[in-house]
Each structure stands twice: as structure tokens, then as C-alpha cells.
Amino acid sequence: MFCEKCGTELAEGAKHCSNCGAPVGGQTVQNSNPVNNNGGESKSKLAAGLLGIFLGSLGIHNFYLGYTRNAVIQLVLCLAGFITCGLTSLGAYIWGLVEGIMIIAGKISVDANGVPLKD
Ligand SMILES: [Zn+2]
Structure with missing residues (x-):
């Protein structure tokens, strides 16, 4: 030592x-909790869930949790609504809504770094 x-x-x-x-x-x-050592601070489950429910079509909750790839896809789907008469925006909205609910329900319980979300 x-x-x-x-x-x-x-x-x-x-x-x-x-x-x-x-x-x-x-x-x-x-910081003795081993699961918290690989990616910094744990993020708020409630905040991520609410972001998913209200701003899910923009992928904000996925940006927040570090799932950047999904976030970008949602954002693109949402913006593509201008040329698809809102069809893809609706898809992104439902996708985000479902993820928001899953986050709050605890089905999605870790962020992109594998750090558990805190209540
Ligand atoms: Zn010394």
C-alpha cells in the first residue's frame, strides 16, 4: 500500500x-458501491420517465440516459413528420411514451453506462 x-x-x-x-x-x-463505479452519477428515474412521457418524441430521455443512438433515431423520426404528415412523429411519440412508462415502472432500470437509476 x-x-x-x-x-x-x-x-x-x-x-x-x-x-x-x-x-x-x-x-x-x-464510493464503495461497485455498480456505481463505471459511469459516474446515477440519474433520476422519475426525471427520465417524465422526459420520456412528455418529450419522448424528441428522444430527450434517451439523451439524458446516454442512449444517444435511440435518441437520434427518435429525433429524426419526429422531424421527419414534416414530410410524412406526422406519421413518423406519432411513432416517435408512442415509442418515447412507452419508454417513459417502462422507466417509471422499472423495466428500464439502468442508463447507457449500466449505472442503476435512482428513485
Ligand atoms: Zn504521503
């Missing part, structure tokens, strides 16, 4: 570095 600050080798069970006095393992131990 080595000091995070200065790299000095630490004695076993030491609470402070003998060289610089920094506390051992003080700040990095806080």
Missing part, C-alpha cells in the same frame, strides 16, 4: 502517511 498523495510506502495498518501526514484511504473509499 502506498500513500495516494506522495507515493511513500505505508506501514501496515497506518492511518497517516509517515512522510506527508495525509490520511490513508480517506477520500477514495466513499
Whole structure:
């Protein structure tokens, strides 16, 4: 084990570095939940669900969760409604609505990084 600050080798069970006095393992131990270590902060389930229900046709909830590919497809479908008399917009709307409901119902429970959504 080595000091995070200065790299000095630490004695076993030491609470402070003998060289610089920094506390051992003080700040990095806080995030002990392993599933939260691969992509940063967990996002709000409710926010993502409501975004899906109200702005789902624009793919906003998927942008929010990091599912960029689906988000872009929804956005394109929505905008393509100008040339399809709203048909594709309706499809994107229903798709987003269903995803919004699935997010709130817990069927979609992780974001694109695999980080669980928080309530
Ligand atoms: Zn040190």
C-alpha cells in the first residue's frame, strides 16, 4: 500500500502517511458501491420517465440516459413528420411514451453506462 498523495510506502495498518501526514484511504473509499463505479452519477428515474412521457418524441430521455443512438433515431423520426404528415412523429411519440412508462415502472432500470437509476 502506498500513500495516494506522495507515493511513500505505508506501514501496515497506518492511518497517516509517515512522510506527508495525509490520511490513508480517506477520500477514495466513499464510493464503495461497485455498480456505481463505471459511469459516474446515477440519474433520476422519475426525471427520465417524465422526459420520456412528455418529450419522448424528441428522444430527450434517451439523451439524458446516454442512449444517444435511440435518441437520434427518435429525433429524426419526429422531424421527419414534416414530410410524412406526422406519421413518423406519432411513432416517435408512442415509442418515447412507452419508454417513459417502462422507466417509471422499472423495466428500464439502468442508463447507457449500466449505472442503476435512482428513485
Ligand atoms: Zn504521503
